[in-house]
Amino acid sequence: MDKTIRDNILEVKNLAVSFQTFFGEVEAVRDISFELKRGSTLAIVGESGCGKSVTANSIIQLLPKPPALYKNGEIVFNGANLLEKTEKEMVDIRGNNISMVFQDPMTSLNPTMKVGNQISEGLKKKKHLSDKEAKKLAIDMLELVSVPQPEGRVNQYPHEFSGGMRQRVMIAIAMASNPELLIADEPTTALDVTVQAQILDLMKKLNRENGTSIILITHDLGVVADMAEDVIVMYAGQILEKGRVEDIFKNPKHPYTKKLLGAVPNLNMDKSESLHSIPGTPPDLYKPPEGCSFFDRCDSAMVVCEKNVPDFLDHSETHCSRCWLNHPSCSLGGVVNE
Structure with missing residues (x-):
């Protein structure tokens, strides 16, 4: 490999x-x-x-x-x-x-389904889990994300959770398949x-x-x-x-x-x-x-920036940027957005 x-x-x-x-x-x-x-x-x-x-x-x-x-x-x-x-x-x-956690759990969670079913739904189909195994998985995931009393919470609906707890449920769903x-x-x-x-x-x-x-x-x-x-x-x-x-x-x-x-x-x-x-x-x-996308808002914008897109310039092995100010071969012209 x-x-x-x-x-x-x-x-x-x-x-x-x-x-x-x-x-x-x-x-x-x-x-x-x-x-x-x-x-x-x-x-x-x-x-x-x-x-x-x-x-x-x-x-x-x-x-x-x-x-x-x-x-x-x-x-x-x-x-x-x-x-x-x-x-x-x-x-x-x-x-x-690959799993994804979205920014608004109330639009991502199904309000008509218990959170336990939402956590185990995908894996239940893919791994052919029984109802008992699926519920245990949901409880384990709620415990993993530090939801208190997961045995009871697994049977609740999203509206019964606070915003932070709903986001924990979203993370539990995302992490259920590891x-x-x-x-x-x-x-x-x-x-x-x-x-x-x-x-x-x-x-x-x-x-x-x-x-x-x-x-x-x-x-x-x-x-x-x-x-x-x-x-x-x-x-x-x-x-x-x-x-x-x-x-x-x-x-x-x-x-x-x-x-x-x-x-x-x-x-x-x-x-x-x-x-x-x-x-x-x-x-x-x-x-x-045509040029640098930040041209109109940049205090240091130069003539070259308006029509020419800068290449990436390496500052170290781990660090690079695309800006004419840092380019060694740049003809500075003059600052235009002073």
């Missing part, structure tokens, strides 16, 4: 995903590439609409075709390109090998900070004890600092910077990454100091910009 396949459980290569709409084609994900090491946690961060969730859903092919169009690329999981799999093959992979890869799409959205910390601790426990690889989709950089080993910064359907978590937080290279970090509240801020924000809005992906 190739060493790369052993080290990387997932490799996304030059992925491009668009959506056909009444107004035209929306280029939601534009030529992105990244790897996920086996047993590690990768965070994908960026503003709403930057392509994070489209990337996640593309991996397990939950995007309906049409309107979704896979224009280019490969999604290699354990050495096999998922984009070449049939729907029947993907049904076997979802839940068994998948190799868990994709968590903003799993702590709308949860209070105490429950958020409990959910993150649970995910770290699953990663540590089960060796589960995790892709964490989030816009919360505090969560990233606590959870991830590697980070991808996305903007307008592209990756602008990627590296180890210490690379991104201690030595950010792209102006967008710096602005994201600057917008994080600081406990040491003076009371009179206002929170930083990023002026402007992301570009329209019906007609993506």
Whole structure:
């Protein structure tokens, strides 16, 4: 077996995903590439609409075709390109090998089914479990995710659980088959900070004890600092910077990454100091910009940035970004967005 396949459980290569709409084609994900090491946690961060969730859903092919169009690329999981799999093959992979936790459990859980049945439903069919075995599995999974009194809770409905407990049920469903890869799409959205910390601790426990690889989709950089080993910064359907978590937080290279970090509240801020924000809005992906996608919002934008897309520049073995400011062969021209 190739060493790369052993080290990387997932490799996304030059992925491009668009959506056909009444107004035209929306280029939601534009030529992105990244790897996920086996047993590690990768965070994908960026503003709403930057392509994070489209990337996640593309991996397990939950995007309906049409309107979704896979224009280019490969999604290699354990050495096999998922984009070449049939729907029947993907049904076997979802839940068994790759599971996903969605950000809103109330729209993901069936309100008419007891949570125990929802946890065991898929495995009951695939592994031909008896009712007794299925119920025991559901109880064990609720216990694994620290739901109190699982023997009684297994017979309750989603509306009888709090928001944090419903998210634990979602994680229990995702982990029931002991998948190799868990994709968590903003799993702590709308949860209070105490429950958020409990959910993150649970995910770290699953990663540590089960060796589960995790892709964490989030816009919360505090969560990233606590959870991830590697980070991808996305903007307008592209990756602008990627590296180890210490690379991104201690030595950010792209102006967008710096602005994201600057917008994080600081406990040491003076009371009179206002929170930083990023002026402007992301570009329209019906007609993506010719050059750097962050050009219109960048304080350091130069003439070269408007019409020319920068290549990735390596800052170390683990850290790279795409910005003309860092490019040694760049003709600086002049700053245009002062």
